Amino acid sequence: DxxxxxxxxxxxxxxxxxxxxxxxxxxxxxxxxxxxxxKPGNAPKLLIYAASSLQSGVPSxxxxxxxxxxxxxxxxxLQPEDFATYYCQQSYSTPRTFGQGxxxxxx
Amino acid sequence: xxxxxxxxxxxKKPGASVKVSCKASGYTFTNYYMHWVRxxxxxxxxxxxxxxxxxxxxxxxxxxxxxxxxxxxxxxxxAYMELSRLRSDDTAVxxxxxxxxxxxxxxxxRWFDPWGQGTLVTVSS
Numbered sequence: 538d539x540x541x542x543x544x545x546x547x548x549x550x551x552x553x554x555x556x557x558x559x560x561x562x563x564x565x566x567x568x569x570x571x572x573x574x575x576k577p578g579n580a581p582k583l584l585i586y587a588a589s590s591l592q593s594g595v596p597s598x599x600x601x602x603x604x605x606x607x608x609x610x611x612x613x614x615l616q617p618e619d620f621a622t623y624y625c626q627q628s629y630s631t632p633r634t635f636g637q638g639x640x641x642x643x644x
Numbered sequence: 645x646x647x648x649x650x651x652x653x654x655x656k657k658p659g660a661s662v663k664v665s666c667k668a669s670g671y672t673f674t675n676y677y678m679h680w681v682r683x684x685x686x687x688x689x690x691x692x693x694x695x696x697x698x699x700x701x702x703x704x705x706x707x708x709x710x711x712x713x714x715x716x717x718x719x720x721x722x723a724y725m726e727l728s729r730l731r732s733d734d735t736a737v738x739x740x741x742x743x744x745x746x747x748x749x750x751x752x753x754r755w756f757d758p759w760g761q762g763t764l765v766t767v768s769s
Contacts, residue, residue: 568753569753573756582759583756624688626755633694634691
């Protein structure tokens, strides 16, 4: 199975801050990497697919990069509605696996 | 619009089985795999398995093999996930999610969109 490791597990940031979350795969997954946002009590929501493609309707302050084993999710200017938990997921092979999540909290 | 609507919350006793449904609308059901993911309270996302909505072929995580059964009824565009021999640590929210393999421009990949709203399964004596 491909292991996905996210860092940090949590972070505190202020509105307007730039936030970076990293995700590392245990083997190369090409660009088969997706990012989801989850708010309490809600289902995950797709933000970025195929490592760097912005899902329709998602604000442009979100961006993704990387290929192979190392990936990054960036939020250029954190907004109040962005406080949530973020998960990376590989879709290179089954079983599909997720990172452990990064909780973004208000400083 | 594309939508997945899941069945309601369930309370089960240890050793029982639960069957969760996921009704799809807004797209051709048989053109996409359906995946099942669960989330225990306060925990992360755990992939359980997938079903080819056309052929009915399934793959499941090794952890659930022998306990999980995924089926579909194409006549009503509905996928099902049944988990047997329930234990207290199966208490979780269970999600279905459609897997897309290319975007509207034809760009390839594989991602989950949309997700169902989730079904809380509580296992308690």
